[in-house]
Amino acid sequence: xxxxxxxxxxxxxxxxxxxxxxxxxxxxxxxxxxxxxxxxxxxxxxxxxxxxxxxxxxxxxxxxxxxxxxxxxxxxxxxxxxxxxxxxxxxxxxxxxxxxxxxxxxxxxxxxxxxxxxxxxxxxxxxxxxxxxxxxxxxxxxxxxxxxxxxxxxxxxxxxxxxxxxxxxxxxxxxxxxxxxxxxxxxxxxxxxxxxxxxxxxxxxxxxxxxxxxxxxxxxxxxxxxxxxxxxxxxxxxxxxxxxxxxx
Numbered sequence: 264x265x266x267x268x269x270x271x272x273x274x275x276x277x278x279x280x281x282x283x284x285x286x287x288x289x290x291x292x293x294x295x296x297x298x299x300x301x302x303x304x305x306x307x308x309x310x311x312x313x314x315x316x317x318x319x320x321x322x323x324x325x326x327x328x329x330x331x332x333x334x335x336x337x338x339x340x341x342x343x344x345x346x347x348x349x350x351x352x353x354x355x356x357x358x359x360x361x362x363x364x365x366x367x368x369x370x371x372x373x374x375x376x377x378x379x380x381x382x383x384x385x386x387x388x389x390x391x392x393x394x395x396x397x398x399x400x401x402x403x404x405x406x407x408x409x410x411x412x413x414x415x416x417x418x419x420x421x422x423x424x425x426x427x428x429x430x431x432x433x434x435x436x437x438x439x440x441x442x443x444x445x446x447x448x449x450x451x452x453x454x455x456x457x458x459x460x461x462x463x464x465x466x467x468x469x470x471x472x473x474x475x476x477x478x479x480x481x482x483x484x485x486x487x488x489x490x491x492x493x494x495x496x497x498x499x500x501x502x503x504x505x506x507x508x509x510x511x
Contacts, residue, residue, distance in 0.1 A: 294356025295397055296332065298452065300415075300463075302392040303348045309387040310347045316380055316387075317350075318507050324377050325510045330354060330363055336508035340412055341471065341501040349415075349502055357395065357455065396452035396463055402432050403450035408504060410447045410467035414474055417460040417498040424493035425461060431493070435486040445477040460498070474501065 305313050317336065325334050333353040339346050354363070367377035375383075420428045432451060440449065447467040454460050468474050481487055 294358065296400075297354055297357045297359075297455065298396050298398065299350075299352045299354075300394045300396065301350045301352075302346050302394075303350070303388055304345050304390045305347045305387050306389050313384055313387045314348065314505070314508070316384060317348075320374060320380055321377060322508060322510060324367070324371070324380075325352075328363070328366060330359055330366070331510060334508070334510035335408075336505040337413060337502035338505050339500075340503045343498065343500075346500075348505075349500075350508075357397070392458075393456070394454065394458075394460075395456040397455050398450060398452045399429065402429060402437065403452075404448035406448050406450055406465070406467060408506070408509070410469055411503070412468050412470070412474075413502050413504060414446075414466040414468055415500045415502065416464045416466070417454075417457075417500075418462045418464065418494055419459055419496040420461050420493045421495055428462065428493050431486065431490060436481070436490060439481070439484050439486065440477075443477075443480055445473050445480065459496075471501070 303313065314336075322334075325331050331352060332355060333351075335351045337349040337351070354360075370376055418428075429451075437449075440446070445468075447469065449467070450465040452463050452465075454463060466474075466477070468477070481490070
């Protein structure tokens, strides 16, 4: 989603990949993956119209955008807050945002630009919420799209635990989780822009029952009390992927 001035309509920030230049003498490593997570609550009765704009008009634009690593959409399965659609765009580093906006604001011969389409979406939207997260490959599995549900667990940790938390994940929590294999995969990211969250953990699960079993096992694990002592707040969204809106 492009970044546009916050005047008159809802602003939509867009992260896009920075594709580093490489020469025969020196190859530049790929930038760390950054994801933009946008949560929409549409006007009553307008969700289908908004999804149609994504599917029929925006998806082809994103498909032609070489800077986009991946694009996914999710609908609510279980959520403590009202939402209609969650859009996640993945890119090679936050520095690619400007490059993406340049591409998305260009006029198109075959129809309106992405910026113009987001102006239309603004009129259908009641509220939207943007967050940016830097993924941590050392604390993540390779995610797949084949599972039934995806859990987004936002975590706020005590200020003195922000360094110790990733260490606990790597040394104790993830080995414990992988041994029990209650979920299919998990990813961890550090929040770059959010309303007070420090980390997000994303889990692919088969069912709601699996999520309950996972939480019980972790709570009763030897390192469970240590983990909970670090966490000062938690928000859990359980979503279902909308396969119509996938790019790459």
